[in-house]
Amino acid sequence: MKIGALREVTSILKHMLIPYVVIGGVAAVYYDVPRMTFDVDILIPRLKELQAKRLARLLLKKDPSLNIEEVKRILGGSGVIRVDWSRTTVVDFVVRGGVDRVLQRAVEAGGIKIVSPEDFILQKLSLIHGAPPGQIRFQDRDDVKVLLAVRGGSLDLDYLRGEAKRAGTIKLLNRFLRTTGRNVGRT
Numbered sequence: 001m002k003i004g005a006l007r008e009v010t011s012i013l014k015h016m017l018i019p020y021v022v023i024g025g026v027a028a029v030y031y032d033v034p035r036m037t038f039d040v041d042i043l044i045p046r047l048k049e050l051q052a053k054r055l056a057r058l059l060l061k062k063d064p065s066l067n068i069e070e071v072k073r074i075l076g077g078s079g080v081i082r083v084d085w086s087r088t089t090v091v092d093f094v095v096r097g098g099v100d101r102v103l104q105r106a107v108e109a110g111g112i113k114i115v116s117p118e119d120f121i122l123q124k125l126s127l128i129h130g131a132p133p134g135q136i137r138f139q140d141r142d143d144v145k146v147l148l149a150v151r152g153g154s155l156d157l158d159y160l161r162g163e164a165k166r167a168g169t170i171k172l173l174n175r176f177l178r179t180t181g182r183n184v185g186r187t
Helices: 003-015 024-030 049-062 068-075 100-104 117-130 138-154 157-167 170-179
Strands: 021-023 039-045 079-084 090-096 107-109 112-114
Touching (some): 003 039, 003 112, 021 024, 021 117, 024 112, 049 079, 117 138, 117 157, 117 170
Parallel strands (some): 039 090
Antiparallel strands (some): 079 090, 107 112
């Protein structure tokens, strides 16, 4: 992954006034979770039709193999758009509704918005919770364990617990908190 591609993508999104937050492996590395990453994952909200058309055209210029109608459909709804941004970097645009709180809580680092550590953990818990038995990615579990161990003292545990409870992942969070020696409390 080239940092230049990350800066280019985030600069374009800022210029187009599209809110974003970097998630995935880049966020893990930012939070001192040991990880090799070869792509950039960027969370954006559903876009209105005009913004979706503009971004779709730009993405098509970067990666002519994309299906423009499929890209516009995803940008206006939800899903993942995988873009071959350069010969060395793939950018996954993760499009979802209901991400306002995640976008607002983003941490700024060098002019780039990165998912908060709490929201990073919540995303990983959601992935683990939704995965069929035997198909949980070890890196998702490890990301949560390491982040709780490394950043545990500085995390907003009230926010983390409240959102995990709302998402139905509180029991899972509590298991991770116990394994990392964090105070679980009553939830």
